[in-house]
Amino acid sequence: MKGFDYRRAGDPAGAVAAVAAAPGARYLAGGTNLVDLMKLGVEAPDLLVDVGRALDDRIEEGPDGSVRIGAAVRNSDLAAHPAVRRRRPALSQALLAGASGQLRNTATVGGNLLQRTRCPYFQDITKPCNRRDPGSGCPAVEGAHRDLAILGASDQCVATHPSDMAVALAALDAEAVVLGTAGQRTVPVAELHRLPGDHPERETVLEHGDLITDVLLPALPPGARSGYRKARDRASYAFALASVAAVLEVREGSVHRVALAFGAVAARPWRARTAEEALRGAPATAESFARAADAELAAARPLRDNGYKVPLTRNLTVRLLTDLAEGASR
Amino acid sequence: MSTTSSRALGTPLRRVEGRAKATGTARYAVEHSAPGAAYAWPVPATVARGAVTAVHCADALAEPGALAVLTHENAPRLREPQDATLAVLQSPEIAHRGQVAALAVAETLEAARACAAAVRVEYAQLPHDVVFRADHPRLYAPEQVNAGYPTDRERGGFDAAYAAAAVQLDATYRTPPLHNHPMEPHATVAEWDGSRLLVRDSDQGSSDARRTLADLFGLDPEDVLVVSEHVGGGFGSKGTPRPQLVLAAMAARVVQRPVKLALPRRLLAPLTGHRAPTVQRVRIGADRDGRITALAHESATCTSTVREFVEQSSVPSRVMYASPNSRTTHRVVALNLPSPSWMRAPGECPGMFALESAVDELAEACGVDPVELRIRNEPDAEPDSGRPFSSRGLVACLREGARRFGWHDRDPRPGVHREGGLLLGTGVAAATYPVYASPCAAEARAEPGGGFTVGINATDIGTGARTVLGQIAADALGVPADTVRALVGRSDLPRASVAGGSSGTASWGWAVHKACRELRLRLDRDHGGAVPPGGLTVTADTTEDVRAGSEYARHAFGAHFAEVQVDTGTGEVRVRRMLGMFAAGRILNPRTARSQFIGGMTMGLGMALLEGSTVDPRFGDHVEADLASYHVPTCADVPDIEVGWIDEEDPHLNPMGSKGIGEIGIVGAAAALTNALHHAVGHRFRTLPVHPDTVLAALGAL
Amino acid sequence: MDDESRRCPSSEVRLQVNGTPYRLRLDNRTTLLDTLREHLDLTGAKKGCDHGQCGACTVLVDGRRSNSCLLLAVALDGAAVTTVEGLADGERLHPLQEAFLEHDAFQCGYCTPGQLCSAAGVLAEAADGMPSAVTPVGESPRLDGGEIRERMSGNLCRCGAYPNIVRAVQDTAQAGAAR
Known part of the structure; x- marks a missing residue:
């Protein structure tokens, strides 16, 4: 790790100005991923601008049921907040399925969204990686890729986004509020991360200096239920092999409203629009859910060792939607 | 002074260093302050085979705080080591990726890391061969395998007997590379005082570390002091000196200051040894009642080009079951990989996964209960040697374990026990581990102010060695345990064998017992039972006693029972219960013994369901280099584990009547779990670990 | 000197550790774990992986458990830290x-x-x-x-x-x- 300057930002605008002005600057919030990557040499900033205290760490529920989450809210606090825990169990469950108690106490909402892939080649600077070092190659396509992407990948990169939280946010139609030098804008969480294509190094739609200040959750219709399911090797403290977040509203036995997102299958939380389309108006049965999942996963392009993610994601989807349809809120 | 004949052995004393560990005051290797210490950080090679052609250090040395960069060109010359993996920075040759190509030394940890990152190494790369296959063309029969066992053994005529058997089983089992990953990474702080060397090291035997340093640096062993007071686990990986010991001493000599070197976690896989992968073919011929008539266990494994290390996986088949015809073999191939080394129950652990899986398959093929089938094949004497067993508690463990587990209520049909989306199953497997002991010396002292001190350079890697040695001493002296202090973990104490091979308590305790008995005798005979004003010290050496050996085959035995659940939608396997019954001689401290058994079983759970690394054919390293990708069990993976033991009175072992307990807990545990998995889903899992993707594939294929 | 301070900047950090206030000048790269172990000689918190993957470095920061290996000390200015050495009440164990x-x-x-x-x-x-x-x-x-x-x-x-x-x-x- 090389030396770096450290500056504590007083407010978000000051932070943006400081980072935008310095190409080698990075924002520091919880640091659970950034410090890890700095130790690995993947990140080597000249300047850290600490936004941990400049960003809001409050959660506010609006009168319409929408929620504004300050980007510095810690993962564990978000998971416990009634607006999330009771009203949006998918998000609470996703947060609590990730990392460990210690890490959730430290990691922030903004940082969780912007965490980097755990692809072993990305993390090892002695090996090629197009995402880290454009044009150097992607050894994962032929190498160790059991954990990597089946959807939306390219021959340049098969990385997955590791966040559990982001999958739930994508299904909940969350938006990130982004402050940049040109002002403020919102970006749907489901569109925050780019698919790799020919430029895997462009991981998000954010520009250098852009800062996520808040995450907005729209109000949920009263009849909608949500949930999150994750499969992993270890019973806890492990990244997902695959995960599914869903919001479902069933009326008179049919799917009235559905939002579905897959985790650990692509470089971003994968909003399953094809499946959603197939489900709208369909009977809320395991058969419909399976057909919808299959429709989405028809686009999957598994590699040698990660084809299991197709049936796994399908099974998780069927089980989660079935449980939600049956009224089980978890 | 008390002369009551106390009975410390067999009582569940708390570990004596417990308070220090629970309050954070116990110091491990580099936690000892060394004023003026510098910090070292290795630069790992990035090719799997080749030679260093240039090391560019200018940028590294320009880092603030940089002190030195050691390379093969400027590092101190060492005498040739017995273990070639310790010849660090002695030549430009690179034998595996991750080998230490240079060592950065700097004022602070941060500077050392930055300095190492700034070293630029150029290589001449050669083609490498890192892919292990059981049909590798360069497989060969080594002269012997680990622990000195013969490579091949043949008894009767396997081929004819197998061909004639009514029931034939032929199955191949695979175990992956496994990493020890003790929680404390290998670490050393070294400090020179002229030609004297003081080292604090994290190892399983500092007598060995001292001898190694003296040899490599050409020192009088008396001038080397190695202290290993508290050691954060080892599981075999600290059983022999590792490169950080030598590197720290070299660096300290170069910068003429104390140097601390704690290996980064990611360098444990390449630098500290691992359990090599195995492919094991087991063939069993039996009659329709499941009586074995022919048994072949043929193992293939790999080693490095630096050092031959051959996991003795077929050896347990020479011990376990009666069979008039038997063949046990080992083959190995040297690849451009890091050197494998000791990991908890080398040989027995992977070998019994294969054998105990095969026996379960045989039981199914014969329609015989797997507990009963094992009992039917109980030998009268050790099958391979014909020697009588000093004691053999396998049947007792199987019977008592089955009773406690509720085995007899089990419906043997696989794949029928459903609970919602879960399939449940139970399994059994046997365990065995040899009884080893090594010569040691110990001293016992009656203190003039009261109380006793025993000293021996044993190492407490978490086994509770201090505690049990105090108990042994107390009983040998006939005094209460709280009047005895046991000193361990310093190479200026009487020399001791390594904390390995489950032999520590037997070896060290034997010497402590002998010294204490002699001390008691002399106090009583020469001093009327009183302590002379200057105290009295007695030393003892067990070389003769241990070398006398035994005409008996001596092994511990055990039985594992396990229940698993399989999620049919995700393939996730979770363990519901594990029960281990062991027959390991006399259990000297039930509290710490229970912990060791549980610990071994937990590592067996990891082996069955979680652990395993893969070699990247392109780069030649283990992909799962950190603890986020190499999954050791977490608290959530481990159910409440029940442990019990059979009281065994065996007069042919050592004065304490104990067998080793540190390793047998892992032996057979994985087979019990995969046998339970078979019972749950009706598919045989012969390749470890069994991850959800494997299970999903099996469920899909059923 | 200028060149060095540019490449290896340090900061003044105030920490309260187990009730004792400290004022330290630390390399910005220094983690809380290394601050405790290498600067305060509090070696109770352990370095198992140095990457937040094992939990051996867990301490309480302002009352909440956290992996001290992933926390930069400079970012914790003013924080109260409790390590294993601070759990007991004198001789009375927690x-x-x-x-x-x-x-x-x-x-x-x-x-x-x-x-x-x-x-x-x-x-x-x-x-x-x-x-x-x-x-x-x-x-x-x-x-x-x-x-x-x-x-x-x-x-x-x-x-x-x-x-x-x-x-x-x-x-x-x-x-x-x-x-």
Whole structure:
């Protein structure tokens, strides 16, 4: 790790100005991923601008049921907040399925969204990686890729986004509020991360200096239920092999409203629009859910060792939607 | 002074260093302050085979705080080591990726890391061969395998007997590379005082570390002091000196200051040894009642080009079951990989996964209960040697374990026990581990102010060695345990064998017992039972006693029972219960013994369901280099584990009547779990670990 | 000198550790874990992986458990830190420490300080009603075996003392609830 300057930002605008002005600057919030990557040499900033205290760490529920989450809210606090825990169990469950108690106490909402892939080649600077070092190659396509992407990948990169939280946010139609030098804008969480294509190094739609200040959750219709399911090797403290977040509203036995997102299958939380389309108006049965999942996963392009993610994601989807349809809120 | 004949052995004393560990005051290797210490950080090679052609250090040395960069060109010359993996920075040759190509030394940890990152190494790369296959063309029969066992053994005529058997089983089992990953990474702080060397090291035997340093640096062993007071686990990986010991001493000599070197976690896989992968073919011929008539266990494994290390996986088949015809073999191939080394129950652990899986398959093929089938094949004497067993508690463990587990209520049909989306199953497997002991010396002292001190350079890697040695001493002296202090973990104490091979308590305790008995005798005979004003010290050496050996085959035995659940939608396997019954001689401290058994079983759970690394054919390293990708069990993976033991009175072992307990807990545990998995889903899992993707594939294929 | 300070900047950091205030000048790269171990000679917090993957470095920061290996000290200016050395009240052990000794909840002891600090955090989190992955939605957490296993999963123990750790934490939680 090389030396770096450290500056504590007083407010978000000051932070943006400081980072935008310095190409080698990075924002520091919880640091659970950034410090890890700095130790690995993947990140080597000249300047850290600490936004941990400049960003809001409050959660506010609006009168319409929408929620504004300050980007510095810690993962564990978000998971416990009634607006999330009771009203949006998918998000609470996703947060609590990730990392460990210690890490959730430290990691922030903004940082969780912007965490980097755990692809072993990305993390090892002695090996090629197009995402880290454009044009150097992607050894994962032929190498160790059991954990990597089946959807939306390219021959340049098969990385997955590791966040559990982001999958739930994508299904909940969350938006990130982004402050940049040109002002403020919102970006749907489901569109925050780019698919790799020919430029895997462009991981998000954010520009250098852009800062996520808040995450907005729209109000949920009263009849909608949500949930999150994750499969992993270890019973806890492990990244997902695959995960599914869903919001479902069933009326008179049919799917009235559905939002579905897959985790650990692509470089971003994968909003399953094809499946959603197939489900709208369909009977809320395991058969419909399976057909919808299959429709989405028809686009999957598994590699040698990660084809299991197709049936796994399908099974998780069927089980989660079935449980939600049956009224089980978890 | 008390002369009551106390009975410390067999009582569940708390570990004596417990308070220090629970309050954070116990110091491990580099936690000892060394004023003026510098910090070292290795630069790992990035090719799997080749030679260093240039090391560019200018940028590294320009880092603030940089002190030195050691390379093969400027590092101190060492005498040739017995273990070639310790010849660090002695030549430009690179034998595996991750080998230490240079060592950065700097004022602070941060500077050392930055300095190492700034070293630029150029290589001449050669083609490498890192892919292990059981049909590798360069497989060969080594002269012997680990622990000195013969490579091949043949008894009767396997081929004819197998061909004639009514029931034939032929199955191949695979175990992956496994990493020890003790929680404390290998670490050393070294400090020179002229030609004297003081080292604090994290190892399983500092007598060995001292001898190694003296040899490599050409020192009088008396001038080397190695202290290993508290050691954060080892599981075999600290059983022999590792490169950080030598590197720290070299660096300290170069910068003429104390140097601390704690290996980064990611360098444990390449630098500290691992359990090599195995492919094991087991063939069993039996009659329709499941009586074995022919048994072949043929193992293939790999080693490095630096050092031959051959996991003795077929050896347990020479011990376990009666069979008039038997063949046990080992083959190995040297690849451009890091050197494998000791990991908890080398040989027995992977070998019994294969054998105990095969026996379960045989039981199914014969329609015989797997507990009963094992009992039917109980030998009268050790099958391979014909020697009588000093004691053999396998049947007792199987019977008592089955009773406690509720085995007899089990419906043997696989794949029928459903609970919602879960399939449940139970399994059994046997365990065995040899009884080893090594010569040691110990001293016992009656203190003039009261109380006793025993000293021996044993190492407490978490086994509770201090505690049990105090108990042994107390009983040998006939005094209460709280009047005895046991000193361990310093190479200026009487020399001791390594904390390995489950032999520590037997070896060290034997010497402590002998010294204490002699001390008691002399106090009583020469001093009327009183302590002379200057105290009295007695030393003892067990070389003769241990070398006398035994005409008996001596092994511990055990039985594992396990229940698993399989999620049919995700393939996730979770363990519901594990029960281990062991027959390991006399259990000297039930509290710490229970912990060791549980610990071994937990590592067996990891082996069955979680652990395993893969070699990247392109780069030649283990992909799962950190603890986020190499999954050791977490608290959530481990159910409440029940442990019990059979009281065994065996007069042919050592004065304490104990067998080793540190390793047998892992032996057979994985087979019990995969046998339970078979019972749950009706598919045989012969390749470890069994991850959800494997299970999903099996469920899909059923 | 200018060149050095540009490449290796340092900052003044105020920390309160186990009740004692410190004012330190630290390389910006220094983690809280290395601050404790290398600058304050508090070696109770352990370095197992240095990447937030094992939990051996767990300490309490402003009362909440955290992996000290991933925290830059410079970012913690003004924080109150409790390490394993600060759990006991003088010679009187923390109930968790007593329970760990009674249940033999460790072997090598290297993960133990992290386990203890984590367990202290778990007790506080459960008392505050913080859910875990196994807490049923709509219910307050009860520290049974399943809850403790999940909540303590950020602390790896290679010796495999988990069943004993769970008992120790459970005993302490029950004794606390009884008081």
